[in-house]
Amino acid sequence: MIRAALLMWAAGFAAILCWTLLWPMDRPLPQGDAIICLGAGIDTAGRIDAASTKRAERCAELARAGAAPTVIFTGGPRRPGLSTSAAGMAAIANGAGMGGALAVLENASYSTLQNALFSLELVPRTARLILVTEAFHLPRSWASFKAMGARDLALYPSERLRQNDAGRPKWGMLLRESLAIWFNAGRIVAWRIGGALGVDDTTRAAWLR
Template sequence: MIRLLSRVIRYGLRAYLLMSAALLAWTFLWPDPDPDAVQPADAIVCLGGGMSPDGTLAQAVLTRIERCVQLHEAGIAPFVVFTGGTAAENGPDAGTQMARFAATLGLPTDAAVVEGRAQSTLQNALFTFDMIPAPRRIVLVTEAFHLPRSYASYKWAAWEVGLPSPSISLVMSEPVRRDPVSGTPNWRILARESLAIWFNLGRAVAYSVAPDPDVNWLH
């Protein structure tokens, strides 16, 4: 038993290190987007990524919104889905706050669709598909380090709700958050993401195999 446990730990550590290395490569080697090279889609999805209880959006989220507006102006999709829930009970939801900021950048109000319940990437994916009629192609916009988990989450969610697997284009808003003074990458958030990938996998599997799953499990 001890030998088996040691082997499991050893292989688990190797898998984690390999995933972490792949995440770093993805983060720093993913190319800057060229809007003209992005395939037309049914919708652009802007993922929430940080908001204070009073509704102030993190700078990284503002950058995501700017990228989505840029893609919409390039004619990539007819509307943008802004997805993100509340940071405090009875507080504003991120989806609404994101849509409001997008409006200040020139996005028409009828081109903004708000999803304001999601508290995780898995919930982003599940709830977003309620907002897009028969999605065949979507564009996901987030930071480069978050793109792999977002892609997997949306593929899983399409399967979970019984939709044909959509084609997903990945567009980064920026590689990774950096210290505004020194410009050094936020290594803490990269380490957290390397763990979140496995955590999301476990939650998605548990949700899929449970006979009567509760969507709050994916919080």
């Protein structure tokens, strides 16, 4: 059992490494109804981190190019009552120029699954969505949005992998991602079982945090 689990994890880690290194960064301009700017980190002073900044700048670039008329910035605060990741990214994107695209804030989410659940409440079910995050995070983001009911998804990288303050790739993020995929899968199963058993939506949403 342990050996099988280790083999499954190793296969997942290898897949993450491959798509991180091989994801094409010069993809054609996608077209959709809304761009989803997935939140990353924010500190207690309300400052977003470098990864969130790059995501916001890439979303602004896509909006200026006419990829979609709306950009949804999604991500909650470090703690309740503080500035949100969504607000910080929207400020960066507006400062970069969004070409007249509408900025919409989703301020309640604390995970990729909650990003998906709460963002999809803001768009029609048939909306064509463009997800923007780092290349290593794009497949889990796609799976999260699909699990929450998204139908039409395009993926666009903000960068290949997050970098540290010295500008070097944070390879440890790949290890974290290889574990997060399985953690997400477990939470999705619990979320679906809870729905079948009649657990209320607010409680189930908290399970995805």
